[in-house]
Amino acid sequence: MKKAVPWFALAVPFSENGIIINNKEMMCFETKITEASIESIQELYAIEVMPESINIQKTKKEFTGDFTLPVFPFVKLSRKSPEQTADEIGKALKEKLDFIESYTIIKGFLNLSVSHRTWIDFLQKEIQNLAFGNIETNSDGPPVLIEFSSPNTNKPLHLGHIRNNLLGDAIARIMDANKKKVIRLNLVNDRGIHICKSMLAWQKFGANETPQTTGMKGDKLVGKYYVEFDKQYKAEIAELINQGKSKEDAEKQAPILLEAQQMLRRWEEGDKDVRKLWANMNQWVYDGFEQTYNNLGITFDRVYYESETYLLGKEIVKEGLAKKAFYQHPDGSIRVDLTEEGLDEKILLRSDGTSVYITQDLGTAVLRAKEYQPQQMIYVVGNEQNYHFDVLKRILSDKLSYDWGKRIYHLSYGMVELPSGKMKSREGTVVDADDLMEEMIGMAKQKTEELGKHDFNEVELNELARMIGIGALKYFILKVDPKKNMLFNPEESIDLNGNTAPFIQYTHARICSLLRKAGVNTLELPNYNIDVIPEAEKEILRMLYDYPVTLKQAASELNPSLLANYAYELVKTYNRFYQDTPVLKEMNDDLRHFRLQLSAFTASVIRKAMNLLGIDLPEKM
């Protein structure tokens, strides 16, 4: 249950209580309150307390105040009642901190109120700051590598791949907002028995079908023959069992499987015909993938192909053998003994000298470490491979003593499950990525028309539907904590109301409309002053203030869902205000200007958060 914090979380400047230390003089109330509290307690009770025991939190909505300090940990030291302790500390804090205007005490909770002037200053200053929330760290430092997507080329992408792609993309964006140089990697698994299965089935039953002759998307066509292979394979197994073979024997001896294995050997020998067929069919798949990636808005800086890198690992294994990090088993295979680390023995090279999955991962890890000398290597891979990455990391850092081995981080995400269980390509129980996107866009279009939005021509309507449909899909996936498994029910379509992207997009569009009608530049409004900020507005300010912290936390935990949930909370808070507070119709100039600026800044922060999730926002909807 303990949150796994990546090793490099420390590289992000957090103070002990998780708050950013001064970024471009950004106001950080919590830090100042914490420091002043330590001082005050020292002065009042002559006792030094650790910063950890000062736990500044946001005041709950039902009480007045902005920040709360529970004083229970100090009552033993003060030898006074919680109320009296809180009062003494509150008095001292008010004196030390000019931004604290007043405080109230409820039981042992000291609720501090930040002055209205301070909040106005915050708004006026930060709305000018285009980089609000972003932070400068290691901007010239070595890059962060993020490997994600990494598809097999024998079948089309499905909803599980979508989660992987969206997480990888969002994390790359979040790291980038933290001023890290990010390299997006894709390692395409373009060779192996699975591709040979598709190739063989196509050769046998394909009748020379191509994407051109069938009008089928390339990856779909190749996937079709992968399923075709499986059908034939199963039929042959059944036949063999009928003839009296055991199930295991049948599975090993089915002629079509033997043929596929033969094809793989010919591929490895460089057989011209096989290589040509392979190159052709892979190209179909790449053309198909490109469309899917485009529609998802996913890009890469560097694509590795396994066919080019799969031999690299053998060298590493041989070196490790020479260094006695590994050993040779009597049967000829090379293995690593990780029993001391609480893991098992693991095969690194087969007895016939060919490489297994981990051999290749060792090779590509060394390759990219050499090429980029990265500060971090993040792998976005499902949690079914936790064990594999545990082994990989231990081999590289412990057994082979690569210093960068420790900087590998497996971003392990949960599976997308259907009500019927896990998705399985071979059994056809998958939610296809292209179909799902198309369906979402269709729904968005239909909804837009139902709501009688007539301000759009055909092109605009399509673009709007794309933003809403794809946005809804991305948000649906990204709002869930990455490490948790999630459920997708195809019977119930993804919502467009409530805690969804369209809700957030809609609020943004409303603000845009408001600003268009105001017809002023919100950055150049005359300086206003108001004595009392109404509660609805203050709640928005408090939410806006939270954005930088949320972004830092999302970065250090590699968790985009924090930003999704933040955006939702912000928007809900804004809508409450919008519903019954006039902005343009406000006659008091100061108030009107304040509300306009508050709205503009809110829209800007919504944009920031959603951009980090890869979600586009229309200005009208």
Next chain:
RNA sequence: GGUUCCGUAGCUCAGCUGGAUAGAGCAACUGCCUUCUAAGCAGUAGGUCAUGCGUUCGAAUCGCAUCGGAAUCACCA
């Protein structure tokens, strides 16, 4: 069987570095459009936070045990 992860409203999810009366959305029900976009807002109803014990001034949150679910433990990837 070993290891790891998970269990919060009918459903999908927040909250988990211990803090005040456990929150949203969907589904159900009730109000609010002659006023800045109703893809909205306000409200009703729905909970032994899997169970038990422990630590603590205080536990959904930390520890131990039990029950239930998932993943993994390949000369597959």
